Amino acid sequence: MSAGCHDGGGGGAVATAAPHIALVGAPNAGKTSIFNALTGLRGKTGNYPGVTVSRFVGACRVGPHRYVIEDLPGTYGLEAVSPDEQIVVDALDGRLEGVPRPDALLVVVDATSLRRSLGFVAQVLARRLPTCVVVTFTDELTSRQGALDVEALGPALGVPVVAVIGHRRRGITELGDRLAGWARWPVPALAPPTDLAQRDAWVESVLAFAGYRAAEQHRVTRRVDSVLLHPLWGTVVFFAVMVVFFQTLFTLAAPLQDAVAALFSWLSTLVAAHVHSRWLASLLGDALLGGVGGVLVFLPQIMLLFLLLSLLEGVGYLSRAAFLMDRVMARAGLEGRAFVALLSSFACAIPGIMATRTLPSARDRIATMMAAPLITCSARLPVYVLLIGLLVDRSARIGPFGAQGLVMFGLYLLGAVSAMVAAWGFKKLGDRRGPLVPFYLEMPPYRLPSPRSVLIAVWTSAGSFLRKCSTIIVTTTIALWLLLNLPLHSTAQMRAAGVDTGRPAAVSTYTVEHSYAAGLGRLVTPVFEPLGFDWRITVGVLSAQSAREVFVATLGQVAAAGDPADPAAALRAMTYPDGPRAGQRVFGPPTVAALLVYFAYALQCMATVGVIRRETGTWRWPALAFTYLTVTAWLMAYLARTVVSLVGG
Amino acid sequence: MIPLHPQAYPGDGNRLRWIVPAGLLGVTGPLRGAPAALAALLTDGTLAGATVEPAAVVTTLGAGRSWAADGPRIRDALHAALAEPAGWTVAADDGRAADATLRVLVRGLLDGTAGQFARSHGGGIDLVDVRDGVVTVRLRGACHGCPAARITLHQRLERQLRRQCPGLRAVVDASAGAAAGRDAP
Structure with a gap:
């Protein structure tokens, strides 16, 4: 041939x-x-x-x-x-x-x-x-x-x-x-x-x-399994592997991320230097480079996540993890097959929900589908990384581990535990106990994964992330940019409001503060007020409803408007403009903690809602999932804010 | 249940060779008497006849029958009959029947995988004779004189043959004038 x-x-x-x-x-x-x-x-x-x-x-x-x-x-x-x-x-x-x-x-x-x-x-x-x-x-x-x-x-x-x-x-x-x-x-x-x-x-x-x-029986496999499948040592190793997993995600990706960020800030300086139309410069600089670029910075981490996942799967460790977790799953009333579905949700809830098709019991399928959106998917990663960066210093360490990685691990754990509780709850809510269907979990011998298939997995995930960035995220970002920059204000109007029109930063700050988005944000703000979200975060949270990464893009735009040279510093320094907390830092620990927890629970992904609709054939389950997750998100975020405020003084 | 699976009979679509554990029936030759389930199919014309080989039973379809329609019934009957090995009787076998079986099997292999392998290497294997359980072949083309031919004969022909015919004594290469596999078990 x-x-x-x-x-x-x-x-x-x-x-x-x-x-x-x-x-x-x-x-x-x-x-x-x-x-x-x-x-x-x-x-x-x-x-x-x-x-x-x-x-x-x-x-x-x-x-x-x-x-x-x-x-x-x-x-x-x-x-x-x-x-x-x-x-x-x-x-x-x-x-x-x-x-x-x-x-x-x-x-x-x-x-x-x-x-x-x-x-x-x-x-x-x-x-x-x-x-x-x-x-x-x-x-x-x-x-x-x-x-x-x-x-x-x-x-x-x-x-x-x-x-x-x-x-x-x-x-x-x-x-x-x-x-x-x-x-x-x-x-x-x-x-x-x-x-x-x-x-x-x-x-x-x-x-x-x-x-x-x-x-x-593979000799190496048998020996290794005697440790890895051991009820105690196996669990210890499992958690150790997970901690190392998230540490790697941060330490290895950081330099790559800096490189991507540097590329975009270089592009911004080019735009600032060569594009003279204020509107076009703002569209290119704030919306595309600040917004979409802000999301693209996370490409190395997404690729690394899939690289590590496919390595673990290729070696054969993921099926061991499924086996170990089968016991835990049994506590939640689910079988090991459901764990496989939940495991895929770490990449994205959509394949996870689709994987529930392997479950013969309809009740198990529903319970797993209701739990799957709680598992930390890769779309949350950019949001978490951004917020953890605001919460914990990069150099902070707890013992031998970086504090950022540990917080990330904690969030993944929170998602997993919450998913278990949700599955257990929905299983209880369902009617009588169905027949127990035998569960077949293949335990492949440990193999060296073929570099080809690992690379394909990474390549595919990077491709779909880039596709998402170039379609839904670009669209939402441009829509938001319009909302943030309209209506137009004449120079006379701004002078009358006491704005120094000679300073571009002052102009854009005024524009954003008086935009349609601000109006919309302020309208909804009372809902999120107890969580410490100001109208800017509210706009971000609302825009993230289309896809979680958009939150990063929105904050990127808002920050770029404040200080195009150093958006991260602008975010850090952002203060409440009005209300009872006027003058305080917006991204203080209580608000960031509330935001993290909100993102951990909320169902901010229309694609997931659509898939649940298709898989269950009715709008009942997606509506229920959306409602219960949003309400839980708000309550848990409020709890997180209260606890962090008390602890932090 | 006795392990059983059918294989194509080389050159004759009306026959199937049902592989059974070697030595199960203890006798070889054309079938004369069989347990009731199988005898019924011979009586009603579903089967025209059957022959017992050391590790197989060859069944011949009756006129106007098909494997697709009648095969499952024949399989049921064989399963039932194999559970009673004592009920099988055969006509006297003078040894020529065994050689005939061997001949059919060798032809099948030479037309199939073993022959294909030789042809793909620019050679060929011809069947010369089968007598008293000894198969004589002649290697031609690239195979003739090839040092790997002995391995081909041993691995691809003799081993596959012995699977179906435990009575096989040796595979001999006439062109070399020496036995290719006398040392085989």
């Missing part, structure tokens, strides 16, 4: 002409690396119609042939107990609108769990589509004293079998060559049995024929 696999772009023409080949298999069987190897990383991500299960489609070219490869969601069976499995079943039967029935199937099976996987193969072969079985991790099977004769497996199953070691790209060429003959792949004369006892006998017989010897 010429290694020429290219992306299909829009793929309309390709999709109709090229055969449609679907990848099916259990989660972690190596499906995605095969998909990436075949399509050359140029897969297109979308959604299946009507549901939010991600859909991956890519084009592959082998010599003169072209194929459309579809990576179906990972499943352990085709019995369709969870919505994810339903997608696979519907896709195989051609019942999904806009998704053609596949012409042929590639079933990916992990050689180290072949016994379980063959049950799945039996179900797939019963579909009577041209099928090729792709065996992965044969290298690992051998290194763990297992054995499998891949050549005997083909005749035993009655279909072509190819061994592929995805991360080393071994076998990919052979697989590509195999694809060419897809129309001639034999379909067994007699499908494997559907009766469970007969299917077990079939699996047993096929395994014996292929000389299968199960892999021994």
Whole structure:
């Protein structure tokens, strides 16, 4: 095969002409690396119609042939107990609108769990589509004293079998060559049995024929697990790992962040020096560089978060964490699968809420969905970093750890604990106890993650963050900029109000103070007054309702208007303009603490609301989630402010 | 339940080779008498006949039957019959039947994976003879004289063959005039 696999772009023409080949298999069987190897990383991500299960489609070219490869969601069976499995079943039967029935199937099976996987193969072969079985991790099977004769497996199953070691790209060429003959792949004369006892006998017989010897428990894995899965030591290690995780997030990202910030302040000086129209300069300098730039500063931290997450996942630690947390989850009345969903919420609540599809119990799904927005998602990261910077000095240390990292760790812990409590509450609120469904948590042996897949994870997350910045955040920022700079004031008006029109800072301060945004902020301020939020913070909090990062952009704009050269200092020095606290610092510890806690609880993400609506099929649950989270946010913020005021004097 | 799975019969779509644990039935040869469940299918014409091999049962479909429609019933019957190994009786076997089985299996492998491998390396393997459990082949093209050919014969042909035919005694390369795998277990 010429290694020429290219992306299909829009793929309309390709999709109709090229055969449609679907990848099916259990989660972690190596499906995605095969998909990436075949399509050359140029897969297109979308959604299946009507549901939010991600859909991956890519084009592959082998010599003169072209194929459309579809990576179906990972499943352990085709019995369709969870919505994810339903997608696979519907896709195989051609019942999904806009998704053609596949012409042929590639079933990916992990050689180290072949016994379980063959049950799945039996179900797939019963579909009577041209099928090729792709065996992965044969290298690992051998290194763990297992054995499998891949050549005997083909005749035993009655279909072509190819061994592929995805991360080393071994076998990919052979697989590509195999694809060419897809129309001639034999379909067994007699499908494997559907009766469970007969299917077990079939699996047993096929395994014996292929000389299968199960892999021994990985020796390193077993030793390491005896510590990491230990009820006491495992928990200690888990918290240690988490502390180090957040320390790294701060210390490693800081220099990169400074570099990005320096870039934007250099750009601001360029704008100030070369753009002479006051309006354009303000739009470019305050709104785009001050606002969007202020959010982009957090790109290194977002990338680092995903780098660390995908490293932990790739090594196999995340499933151990899930196992450890299963006990804790049981206290909340949830199963370990719910933890996996909550775990993905650390990246973003949306995949977390979508991951609840693996939960067969509807009540567990609701409870998990109501809890997921409380988990600290990556959108909160910029807000937290900014506010923690105002609260704690960068050089402050507690013991060997930086204080900033510890506060961050505390906020993540707060989110996690609150999520547990919420899940427990919603589980209690629900009706009677449903049937207990067995929970299957795969404990993969420790593996060195392939740099490729780690880089892809980082790249994808950076891409979606940049997309968010360039769309929703830019739009909201410009809208806010307009609100902050309108109505127009004539020089005469300002002179009459006693403004020194010769000083640009005085002019912009006056403009902002008398803008529509200020009017709106002041209107809503009574609600947030007890939390210590002035109208500027209120505008920020309101604007963050579209996406949390906008808060940073708003404060960036307000601060840039005050002192374009050093916005951070401007924020620090900001005082209450009027009211009972007039003259005091706005961003004192009580207000910052209240803000942090408010952001920890509030559901400020319209995308999450939308996903809950789609997943539950009614507006009832998103409305409830929004209300309870906003009310809790206000109450907890008030509590935080009171406590910090008392402690801090 | 006895482990059981069907495999394609090389060159004959009307037959299936059901792999069973080696030595389970204790006899080999054309089936004469079988436990009730299987005998019923032979009587009603679902099956035209069956042959017992050392590690398999080969069934032949009756006229107008199909694996898709009748296969599941045949599987049920085999499962029931395999639970009573004592109920299986076969016609006398003079050893030629075993060689015939071996011949079919070798052809299957040479048309399939083993042959493909040789062809992809610019060579080929021809079947010369099967007699008394000894398979004689001739290597040609690039395979002839290739030091790796012995490994190919041993790994790809002999090992796969022995899986299905425990009665296999050796695979011999006629071109070298020496046994390729007499030292094999």
